[in-house]
Amino acid sequence: MSRRKAREMAVQALFQLDFNSGVTSEEALNSVLNEREDTNETTRLYAKSLVEGTQKNLEAIDEYISELSREWKIDRMAGVDRNIARMAIYEMKYSQEKLQPGVAINEAVELAKTFGTEDSSRFINGILGSIVKNKELL
Known part of the structure; x- marks a missing residue:
């Protein structure tokens, strides 16, 4: 199973939603x-769990993001960035297999480099780093 591939698919689905x-x-x-x-069933199931889990916890996740990004309202953030951050927060806080913050942030930054703008990876790193620094998720 490729968790990175599952995350890529999940971000695309979350963006559509x-x-x-x-x-x-x-x-x-x-x-x-x-x-x-060409995606195997395990990867598909992981992507599904990411999408469903992120959607299920969307309100609480958006509250975390809003609290830490005082200069930007969540609806003004780039859609890709917003959904990458949402999914990373889901993986750190709500997923059954919680990811270590460093791993979740690294994966989110890589997704931002792939799908976002030139500034997306720094933005994602800053938002998620702030959450971990403030011990919001730990």
Whole structure:
């Protein structure tokens, strides 16, 4: 299983959900999964757990982000950045297999380099680093 591939797919699905209110989690994920037929079942299941878990805890996750990004309202953040941060927070705080903060931040930064803008990786690192520094998730 490639957890990085699962995270990539999950971010794409979360992005779709963020901008298409009429789409369900299942529809968004299936749309992404259908583009990647070479993905094994374990990776698909992990992507699904990331999407569903992030969506289930979205309100609390957005509160964490809003508290630490006082200069930016969450709806003004770039959609990709917002969803990468959301998923990383889910993995650190809510997932059954909680990731160590360093691992979660590194994975989120790599996703930001792939999907975000030139500044996304620094932004993600700053937001998630602030959460860990303030012991919000530990």
